[in-house]
Amino acid sequence: MSVAFCKYRASPVPLRITLCPLILRETQEPMSSKKMKRSIEVDTLRGIACVLLVLFHVVGDTPSVGLRIPEGHWLQVVNEALAYVRMPLFSFISGYVYGFRPYQGSPLGFIKGKVRRLLLPLITVGTLFALIQAITPGTNAAVDHWWLLHIEPVGHFWFLEALFIVFLMVLLLEHLGALATGAGFTAVWIVSAMMFIYLHPPNYFAARGAVYLLPFFLGGLACKRFEIGTAAARLLAAAVFIGAATVVMSFPLISGQGGSLPALALGISGVFLLLRSGWRSENLAYVGSFSFAIYLLHVFFTAASRIFFQKFGITDTYVLLMLGVAFGVGGPIVSALVIGRYQGLNLWLLGSNAKIKATAA
Template sequence: MRELQYDAVKGGAILLVVFGHVWLGLADAGLIGSARLAQTVEHAIYLFHMPVFFFVSGLFFAPKQGPLAFLRGKALTLLWPLLLWSWVEGALLAVSGQGADRGIVGLMDVLSYPVPVKSVFWFLWVLFVLQVASYAVMRLAGRWHPAVLLVAGLAAIAVFVLGVDAGAAVIIVENAPYFLAGVLLALLRNELVRPDPLPFVVGLAIFLLAEVVHLRDGAGAGWFQLSALLATLGFVSTMGRTANTVVGRALAWLGKRTMAIYLMHIILTAGTRVMLLKLGYTGLGLHAVAGTIMGVAVPLAVDAVVQRLRLGRLAGFGQRA
């Protein structure tokens, strides 16, 4: 059974993911007049929007399958979408000529595009690694696995607090605390989104406090993961309690379709920006609204067709009942 509170959380977060990429594209194109405004909005959104997805994934991570069935399931739900949509993105870059400066011009360039992981697809790879590692700990450590996962999460935070160079694993280490926090708090999943007024206010206050600290100290602060974790908890607590409102139900509907939006939005937001610029439109408001709408609406339309044809798994979106 789905939990609408967390669908609402994901719906709110995916809107911020799409808008965040629209905003970054506009900043790179020089369409945001104020550098301070561009940076403030970017930092405010990027503090927590992807940690939310890692945290919620952790909350619902309770694998029961054997090792082979588990790996097969994760390969189909995470690695297959990564490969398929990396190939789609690579092909579009090659055909449009936009990939020439990255050396993407022929078939072999497209086929090799997924390695190393690029674009938004890093999330799928990192989530795959974290889930496989957590599964191994749960199987090997038995009833001691919460303690092992807690130590692993604290160690990941310590890497940045102490300024240790994590090398190529930095993106995994950076996001590990959010996923592991979700796993460790899974038993409190219902408590985090109980529809009571006081927890709603507390959650909102925690979120705002984390944002203020982050905007003051910047992304370079060693404790940024703690700020991100607090912002994530505050966002989850606040958005989850909107599930019984009109807005919350709309977000929950959107939250059930986040994979299609995530996989496709970067192509559409960039394409919308390029098209508007070619037509001579440079207004910040128009670009922000049009890019966000296209990044959400087109994937929803594609998903509707794919689901109706029962091709959700093949498309990498997952098949809904």
Template sequence: MTDNRNMGIDTLRGLACVLLVAFHVIGEAPTHGLRLDWDHPFALFSAVFFHLRMPLFAMLSGFVYGYRPIRRGEGGKFLTAKGRRLLLPYLFAATTFAVVNTVLGGAYAVAPAEFWQVYVEPYAHFWFLHSILTIFLIIAALDWIWPRAPLQVAIGFLVVSSALFLTPFGEGIEFFSFFHTPYLAPFFALGLMINRMELAKVGQLPRQLVSITLVGGLAILLAIHAWFVLSDPGHELLRRDFVALGLGLCFSGALIMHRFTITPLAWLGQYSFSIYLYHMFGALGLQMVYNFIGLPNASIGLALGMIAGLGAPVVFQMLTMRVGGFAPALALGLKSPRRPGSQPTGLPRPASAI
């Protein structure tokens, strides 16, 4: 693992990847994934952590953006970097996923006449990239307008986005998955605020107050959420209500403020973007086999699904980086590795925003 990576952040990336893949392998309902009843322990586990997966991904994106915000005179460079890192691999992965599903008659098959919708409306799990790109543009504009008040910008963005989260703002607007943007924005904002508090070296008391608030809120809201899940398995989990907002902020925020290192998760976190983009290929492929052989033991199905969903993208990234050329940029948004003996082009940079 390279020295310039943040092991604590990579650990949380790895945790988010494990929860994401587990959610899709287990399934959101008894008709999906492993076809488990609502009260099955795996289904209950997935429901308890429902409000951590995507909020954690969004908060990590905000936290890491704080290391490389837009700067005056570098707007074009910023937009080009985001396009290469996010937009190009999104186009490649979404197109490939849609083609494979359409050819094989999968759950995400797309009629040829409607194929354009893959790129401009929510499709499979790729909606996250639509929304996170929109948030990057919004926060970049705010940082451009108020370059001398980065912490105040983050706090203001958190307050406004949290208020919008609790309203119907954006509902029904499917273009570029906009209705998901108010869902992710508060978590991105809190990650950015925590980063800027650390960089600004604010006093110990403000940081302690934020920490106590997050940990205390987590204890209360997690107990409430878990009680609802365990007492009424299968009840609808809303993405945008007070519990979803509070639990997502407190859970993810507490993890980021009190970062820890678990080496296997940190190693996995290096491949988080690849896992996000391509985990469904492995998970759905194995699901087809799983269904064909007659739904064996759920524990075996979960184990195999996790191996496929996490392992296939890691192997794919390794092979793509070995191929080099334009392949890493197209499929992963990464620069081709330098050839032996070549000179580095600059100082090591922090890990990518996703």
């Protein structure tokens, strides 16, 4: 078996493992329309999102985690700035791809699929991560209240919980027909934007994260459902992006990454422009086709590579950065290819009920 990063196939093949909360293909459910083909543009964006996420955890969001880079270092500045588009991009594409296979009127089946796809990996991989983090010397954090495990989100696994809540909200909105027309959709999006800015619930089961993700998810869905992407729309988005970026840079204290209108405007316009840019990269698309596995598993490899190489005397920040990103992307891909060959492991660890046979690329 070989793994070729330079080779991408737009149509599904045995090597491809659809492993992403951005895809959420429920293989056991019948499709009412033709099977959705892979899009190299969308997979390219998934690849970008994965690289940004891995980079974030390698660098660390504060000087006390990750590579422990001092405050004000350009890597810390860039890492913080990318937060305006990093998770919004994941959520936006989730909504966009959901638009290909929206809720079809079977609430129990819909919820069952999301429980399997999102909550099952949360319980298995998320709990394993918490345990390893607790017993491994050199890790940056540990669970404080084990009796609240996953009620209080663990690390980056908050996204799975938050996205599950978003899907429940979308299920209700679809059932009520609130997203069927442009006017109704606009009204719902405005409410979600107001929640983003003003609502700050306790973060049990990632409720705060769900409020954060919802307007971006709905934005992606709107792009697909109403085919938003004209030249005028792109021009308006570019103007909003420039204006919001100017405000964020000029008034950083009132334009935090979450809970402010400039942050929302910057995120929604930025990811919209990325989506409609038509950017195609076979390498990034290949990475993006494993995005769920990368999201779930990358932290095991980024932390392990940092601890391992530092033990052997490698301390250069940029060498550790490149090694961390390489292991954080490559490790989960190899893991997904192995896990995908065993139906039980694939179900319990990656939320997929399909047995995938890896073939030479």
